[in-house]
Amino acid sequence: MPPDALLDIRDLRSGYGGKPVLAGLNIRVRPGEIVAIIGRNGVGKTTLMKTLMGLLPTTGGEIAFKGQSLNPLPPHARARLGLGYVPQGREVFGRMSVTENLETGLSICGGRAPAGRMDEIHGYFPILQERARQRAGTLSGGQQQQLAIGRVLMGAPAMVFLDEPSEGIQPNIVQDIARLMVRLNAEKGLSVLFVEQNIDMIRAMAQRCYVMDKGRITAELGPDDIRDRAEMRRHLAV
Numbered sequence: 001m002p003p004d005a006l007l008d009i010r011d012l013r014s015g016y017g018g019k020p021v022l023a024g025l026n027i028r029v030r031p032g033e034i035v036a037i038i039g040r041n042g043v044g045k046t047t048l049m050k051t052l053m054g055l056l057p058t059t060g061g062e063i064a065f066k067g068q069s070l071n072p073l074p075p076h077a078r079a080r081l082g083l084g085y086v087p088q089g090r091e092v093f094g095r096m097s098v099t100e101n102l103e104t105g106l107s108i109c110g111g112r113a114p115a116g117r118m119d120e121i122h123g124y125f126p127i128l129q130e131r132a133r134q135r136a137g138t139l140s141g142g143q144q145q146q147l148a149i150g151r152v153l154m155g156a157p158a159m160v161f162l163d164e165p166s167e168g169i170q171p172n173i174v175q176d177i178a179r180l181m182v183r184l185n186a187e188k189g190l191s192v193l194f195v196e197q198n199i200d201m202i203r204a205m206a207q208r209c210y211v212m213d214k215g216r217i218t219a220e221l222g223p224d225d226i227r228d229r230a231e232m233r234r235h236l237a238v
């Protein structure tokens with residue numbers, strides 16, 4: 001692995017049963033980077049996230065994180081190494097309170113947060129303190145997304161994977177969440193790999209982008225490309 005890579009994905013393959021989806025994919029994320037994966041529906045973006053977390057088996061290639069191979073590790077061991085995952089649709093526990101949801105994020109540090117962790121999360125997401133006792137299922141989509149992100153941050157990950165964080169969220173809240181991720185990146189050095197189709201969220205968050213098609217990376221975009229709306233639209237409609 002090159003010395004500057006936090007996450008190094010080489011020739012990654014996976015799929016469902018006998019059906020291949022990821023067809024030899026290469027991605028590299030450096031420490032402190034925010035990188036987007038873009039591409040139209042069905043190209044395998046969610047499959048990539050699940051494979052990175054160990055929720056789907058790898059059928060070929062290598063995933064290395066902090067210089068260590070993740071391939072043999074189950075999901076909880078990957079989380080313990082410092083990976084957080086916010087799935088598409090957020091998957092908060094609807095009948096549990098906001099605080100109880102946050103506490104479930106502690107399981108990777110033995111169920112007990114270092115002093116001040118909850119306060120820190122509340123500092124980034126004041127709504128989670130205001131709604132502490134409310135059932136998570138009654139929150140708006142944007143609030144649930146903040147809760148899902150807050151929950152993974154309880155485990156103090158070095159890197160988070162976000163699967164379509166803008167989905168079903170109104171535009172002003174999308175911008176708030178993007179700004180928060182940029183702040184977490186700047187203040188805590190949090191690295192982020194996120195799947196997204198919302199051009200405004202990509203532009204507000206991503207330092208680099210990979211374009212995905214049919215289970216492969218077909219292009220890599222830098223800051224100038226990301227600022228170019230027409231260029232981004234072209235890639236999002238691949």
Ligand SMILES: Nc1ncnc2c1ncn2[C@@H]1O[C@H](COP(=O)(O)OP(=O)(O)OP(=O)(O)O)[C@@H](O)[C@H]1O
Pocket residue numbers: 016019021039040041042043044045046047048
């Ligand atoms: N559980 C599953 N079993 C079998 N095939 C699946 C399963 N989940 C997804 N697929 C298939 O794998 C391919 C990639 O799906 P995936 O959800 O990874 O794409 P995506 O790029 O995330 O799309 P979207 O933007 O719609 O979420 C699709 O052809 C999809 O039908």
